Amino acid sequence: MKKRLTALMIQRHELLEKIVAQRMEMAEITQHWQKPLAFADAGLKAVRFIHDHPGLVSGGVAVLLSLRGIGIAGMVQKGWRLLYLYPSLFSFGLKFLFAATRSRSTGKNNDANA
Numbered sequence: 001m002k003k004r005l006t007a008l009m010i011q012r013h014e015l016l017e018k019i020v021a022q023r024m025e026m027a028e029i030t031q032h033w034q035k036p037l038a039f040a041d042a043g044l045k046a047v048r049f050i051h052d053h054p055g056l057v058s059g060g061v062a063v064l065l066s067l068r069g070i071g072i073a074g075m076v077q078k079g080w081r082l083l084y085l086y087p088s089l090f091s092f093g094l095k096f097l098f099a100a101t102r103s104r105s106t107g108k109n110n111d112a113n114a
Contacts, residue, residue: 050057067075 067078070078
């Protein structure tokens with residue numbers, strides 16, 4: 001029985017050494033592929049964003065195309081003019097931004113305390 005336990009301990013030790021060697025080899029392989037896979041992952045994130053938000057992307061492209069020849073000074077001038085002419089749009093935008101960034105759990109806690 002003792003010989004069998006000794007053989008099992010030796011086999012276990014050999015297997016553990018083999019595992020360590022395989023881990024080291026795997027670390028070298030993954031280190032080699034880390035940058036290309038990170039680049040591919042960033043590309044997939046961009047594709048998913050475009051797929052999930054087509055209106056936002058097409059609107060951004062339309063804005064960039066319409067403001068293409070104006071420059072920064074022209075954009076500031078147009079933005080100031082729009083802000084001056086349509087202040088209600090600015091206040092609506094702030095209300096929407098506040099509602100979108102407010103935590104849903106905050107509302108539940110306020111309702112429970114009231």
